[in-house]
Amino acid sequence: MNIDKRLITNSDTGNLLKELAQSIQECERFYFSVAFINFSGLQLLLDPIKQAGKKGIKGKIITSTYLNFTDTKSLEKINTFENIDLKVFVTDEREIGFHTKSYIFEYENFYKVIIGSSNITQSALKSNVEWNVEIISKHEDQFIKQVLKEYESLWEQSTVADQDFLTRYEELLQSMENIITSKRQFVAEKGSYIIPNNMQRRAIENLDRLRGFGESKALVIAATGTGKTYMSAFDVKNVKPKRLLFLVHREEILRKAKDTYESLLPNEKITFGLMTGNRKDTDANYLFATIQTMSNSYLAFDPTTFDYIIYDEAHHATSPSYQKVMEYFQPTFTLGMTATPERADNHNVFDLFDNNVALEVRLHEALEEELVIPFHYFGVTDIEGVDLSDVDIDDITEVTKRLKVNERVDFIIENMEFYGHDTEKRKCIGFCVSREHAAYMAEEYNNRGYESVALDGTDSIIKRDSYIKRLEDESDPLSVIFTVDIFNEGVDIPSINTVLMLRPTNSPIVFIQQLGRGLRKHPMKSFLTVLDFIGNHSKTFLIALALNGNRYYDKESIKVAISTGFANIPGNTHIQLDEISQERILAQIDQENFNSMKYLKEEYFEFKKLNSGRAPLYLMDYLKYDGAPDPVKFIDKAKTYLGFVAKVEKDDQLKVLLYDEKFEGVLKELSSMLPLKRIYEFVILRYLLTHKSISLSQAKQEILKEIEFVDDDSVLHAFQCLNQDFYDSVQLKNKLKLCSHEDGVLTKTDDFLQVITQNDQMQKFIEDIIHYGIFRYRKEFKNKYYGVPSFKLYEQYQMIDAALLSNLRKIHTSFRGQGLLANENEYFLFVDLHKEEDIKESINYNDMFLDQKFFQWETPNNTKQSSDRGKNIIFNQDRGINLHLFVRKYKQIETGKTEPFIYIGKGNTVDYKGEQPIQVKIELENEVPARLYTEFTEKV
Template sequence: MEIDKRLITNSATGNMLKEIASSLQECKQFYFSVAFINFSGLQLLLDPLKQAGKKGVKGKIITSTYLHFTDVKSLEKINTFDTIDLKVFVTDELDRGFHTKAYIFEYDDFYKIFIGSSNITQSALKSNVEWNVEIISKHEDDFVQTILKEYAEIWDLSTVADAKFMTKYQEMLEKMEQVVTQQKQLVAQKDSYIIPNNMQRRAMDNLHRLREYGETKALVIAATGTGKTYMSAFDVKNVRPKRLLFLVHREEILRKAKETFELLLPNEKITFGLLTGNAKDYNAEYLFANIRTMSKHYEKFQSDTFDYIIYDEAHHATSPSYQHVMEYFQPQFTLGMTATPERADHHNVFDLFDNNVALEVRLHEALEEDLVIPFHYFGVTDIDEVDLSDVDIDNIAEITKRLKVHERVDFIIENMEFYSHDTNKRKCIGFCVSRDHAQYMAEEFNKRGYTSIALDGDDSIEKRAMYITRLEDENDPLTVIFTVDIFNEGVDIPSINSVLMLRPTNSPIVFIQQLGRGLRKHPMKSYLTVLDFIGNHSKTFLIALALNGNRYYDKESLKVAIATGFANIPGNTHIQLDEISQERILAQIDQENFNSMKYLKEEYFEFKKLNSGRTPLYLMNYLKYDGAPDPVKFIDKAKTYIGFVAKVEKDEQLKVLLYDETFEAVLKELSSMLPLKRIYEFVILRYLLTHTSISIPQAMQEIKKEIADVDEDSVLHAFQCLNQDFYDHLQQKNKPKLCTHHNSVLTKTETFAQFVETDHEKSRLIADVIHFGIFRYHKEFKNTYYGVPFLKLYEQYQMIDAALLSNYRKIHSSFRGQGLLTNGKEYFLFVDLHKEEDIKDSINYNDMFLDRKYFQWETPNSTRQASERGKNILFNQQNHIHLHLFVRKYKQIEKGKTEPFIYIGKGNTVSYQGEQPIQVKLELEHEVPERLYTEFTERV
């Protein structure tokens, strides 16, 4: 038998963890020899090891004390498996290093062996740059026999990991722990704080650009723990204001903020001071104040005393105490910072900062940028005794009753102990469905020896703070706080290492808020353990929406994400749904139509509940929550958002607003442009909300506040689009004209002016669509200038977008369907991979990915090799023709919704054959990312 070899690396579609886990399920016996094992890696293998043991698969594991990296918790956990023998190579006694990384799997007539660089740690198994070679060979092969002989020799030299060894090793590690802790804290300070991270640099660049173009206010939205205070200090260091005011809501973070600024501005000869109940440093150049004290003393300062004011926790800035202070002071620049803009009750925090968002970093991006710790999520099917299949998910009393089962408590504890947690002490938040449920859980945990407490909104802030302090104290026995929702947002408990999801998930927003409680970085914590007990209620699939981290999903991409273990989640985050939960979720997704009116209504009313029961009248409401539904789907259903709300709410007042047919037509015209793929038109319209006209130079300046650059011809094209130059006759007849273009000046029409200048309510609704369009654009495109055509790799587009983004100066409505469209040297190839008749079983084999680098495409049937168009395609590089490839898997997945195409980038013809049509092989300029390639080629 020839030896088969394969290189295993960690990538978006595969990793060492996946290879080990699948091999454990198939082998007869296994033998591991790894220098290091820590619990972050072992936890990811617990289920595969457990399942292998149930099948009777036995194994041996050798690890070492080399560099004292292996932890006792991992050794103790391995010893709980009856099917595994464990030994430790003690390097101190043998005076030899130990650095093996080998995984040997025995099958009936061959061995599979991985040898390379991966130890059993979360990074080595998931995300590090690691090279491991898979070798498959027969039992009698010399190489296999050499490996087994070497393994046996090391086994004989190693020590059994019994209680005596564990005690001795633990004592030695404890002696070192204090030194290691101090080193970690120093590294954390040095690496995370003194040097700006990517988020901080992006925010500073955007703030600089906004100030350059005359803006005086901005808002930064970033998840807790991502370094907003340090970012603001870095920005202040760049701006160097003479006087600074830093305002906070909670006094406990005031001194930390002051210390941060003092750390980053040590030699600037600046005086720092506090304004609190106990300190009154009025003359300090950089003053750090709590709002309670400042709201009583602000008139002791001149209104222009401070050049730069920072409002931390800016979601509170809509309250009266903040408003008095904000209205009084007139600084040169105002910065708001928040992790939770949604907490601004009845008011819009965006408006307070002139709708200038310098940066928004939500959970998925925070994970990608390594701004928060990764999480290990285990979706565990709930016990049979808990049946939620026939209960309304909003019937809290009934759900509470059904969850209060002693067997469920035992099951939760069993899983909690099996998966364990990071660090020595468990510090856990358990999210419950009601106050009664939380109190029940605390009582039952206490009976079983787990010191626990229930907290809810009725408990005082002082009581909550006291229990949080106890939970974080390494020496306090308190290990679990059960709560309903008071820790969903805004509460900072950095050392939390475990989260229990004990309630049915009925909202991706709440799920993300609860998950986020444990993701703040902490020197002694490397990951968060999340246990979600998944019942059989009708909305289980919402877990998948929350975990997928993508608001703009379709049924197919969601199913692929589940099937591939959410490979699109970055870094060391691990998501594991057990088989029953996975099947249950996939079945629900198959049955659900995400574009049906029934589903959209449910999504809307669930969001309304989270909006404190208030009707979300504005699109901007949806930008405040991580995990909120995409309101563009509501617009697609009713042509305008207000039209959708009026329909589902049966709101007569809103319907009366829409009786004004011209107003409704304006709203429809603006809404039809969403989601924006080019920001120019909406930035121009935003300017015209408060001005009569705009010139091309003025428009360029306004656009450069939002993106890094813009070309003059594209701005002229935007003027022409707003003048309806490229509408067909029917569109010009039926659509209201918002602007007129003459001599390179764009002027708003009377139709547009009457609503934005004279009617406050209608003006606000129009402004809302415009602001939402710009905000939503920034989520996907940030501030990058993509040139012409204005195309971003792997973004979603419809065919007509290509006309807009390539400055096409003929009727745009001709860009419809699929096929080949051209604009000068720009050729746009729009391809459906699967035939329309049967999206599940039929594939158009003529158009397909050959691999991640090459794509096979057939030209339109009429194309001949000798024609001008044929030559331009076949010899595109010589003729300076750009072939832009757009691909979609299916034209339609769900009834009533045409799927967008994904821009794959430019390709160049490397070979061709045939005639009418010509079959062309394209070499792609950008290799398709593995995650996207899997989505296009995976069948679920």
């Protein structure tokens, strides 16, 4: 008979975990034999095993003591399932290894056998390079009989994992751990073994580049736990300053930073010292000081004492104590480091570092780069007794009242015990809705035997630090701290292994902050367990926005993410929403219009609350937080951001400011360019804020501060664009002119000069737009040169962007048509996969992905094979024609918003047929990533 076979690998399209989870719940019986099981992998299979038990599906599992890699916690957990029989193949009693990795599923008429390289660990199931072959065959097949016979033989040779066995095995593991720990410490002491990770290398390269252009300040923005201190030490090792000052606001951080530098620079003949309330090592080459001490002692130093000064937690640098120190010292280079570049008291931390951001790494990039540990998120539908459907979730008193239910506490504990946690001791933070809620949870947990405390903003720093130390202490019984907001950010508890989300999510920002508390790497943990108790309130869908992590989102992309289990999340991170939560979130997404004024106002006011209740008047405010709204959506609604704020805030002062036609004209002209797809124009305008004019050579030099290369023709094209050479008659009539171009020199107009000099507030708002445009471009495009035309793979573009980015020297608004536009040898193919009439059902089947490598496209209806254009498309390679493909799923998903296209890259015609239109088969130069391919082709 024929045997069905296929290869299972871990990729964007699927992984072994997905196959096992589905098969466990669909088979009649299952039989596993794996060398290793650890809890990081087992936790991901707990729900499928539980569901199998409810259906009466039974299983047998064999694992081994080989290399002592299987942990006792996993064995104990498996033993709690009545539908599972567990045995262990003991290898220390015999001179053989145990390497089996086989998963056998029995069905009514056939067996499915998966044999390959994967054990039950999070990496093996999700991210490692693994090959597993799935074989499906009838019961009577000889291969199946042989597999079952071998399995039964192993089962007979293995030992029942009873309590006596588990006790003896745990004692063995403990003795082994003591040896491993001492080896780990020995290796950690060797500074020469430490090398920079990708994030640190990128930061150092960018810092070098900035210094090469004469810049003396820079800022690094990176999520907590991503290694900013090591990055700064690597840069210091590279620069070799004679005297260094490292400033922090907490003494505990100071000592850790000094230890890091000493470990990385062990043989550099450098002296390291502390400057605190108790120590004054002022003669040390590299001095580590608290800001409190230095702000009282800085006059004892010469202003030029230090070559290099580092401000850790740089968002504090806007405070008066920091400002005194910053203004006094005159180092050769100043570096700021922060996880949250928040604005304080209307001071902008970016300005303090000359708006030079050497690097920005937020949560999802940190996960991708493995700078933080993965998290296992379980979205659990809250108990029926908690009804939030008719309450405003900002009504803290009422929400608190409804959450204070004993039955809910039992439900939370039941799930906490079921999913477990990494490492031996539970170290948990529970995020609550109010002080009263936190106190209630701590009391109820204590009543049930879980030692817990409540902390909030009214508690002293000493009390907080005391509880944190207790939580981190392996021998202390304290296992849970319930809190309100104070641990959202800026608190470092590396060993946290569990986060409980016990409050309704009403902000993606807060959600990400709370999630981030447990993601710092720690030698004793390999993942973070996150339990989110999802109620029936009206904003449940915000969880999906926070988890999805994409800068761009629409209904379709979120729904695809949910239906694919957030397959776009990198590495070993696992996101699992139970069925009820999924349905609830999908229903809310269908009902919501992300482009409506109602939704945008809610998003704005939620962000305002996080901005200390102050109206966020500057676009740069939105760069403070991971998960912040996209302010360009607000601009699209009102032509300018200030216009949107004036409207929703009913702010008469702003309205008066906007009555100035020239000021509003400058705002509209700059705002219309956002988000930037080319940085040149804004870099030139940034220079013109403080200079009357700029030459082509000066402009090129300024642009090279931001990107690795720029061609002369593109600089000239930017001058011509700023001169409005390619505007149509309507644009020329309605748009204020900022610059004039003559003989290779660009000069700011009198109107532009007048606006930025007549009023300080106006100038700040204009600077804000320019800085925001540049920062956002850096974040999205990095410092790479993309050539001409300047397209980045898988970035979003509108049709008119192709005119700008291909240096078209015709009126840009004329660059639109029926799916095919051309600028000399550059052909741009713009494709809608679904017809406009009915986005739910109708698909234009003639334009479609054939697979990740090939695309089928039909030319405009009037194109003949014999025409010049037809030949250029059919024989594009021979005729030197570049075919650029841009694709979108739908032209419009929500009322009032035209969807952008995604740039898929260049392709070449390999086959064609038909006439008027010609149907061509295009081979793409770049295989479409599985995540994007799924989003284009998945039906939800």
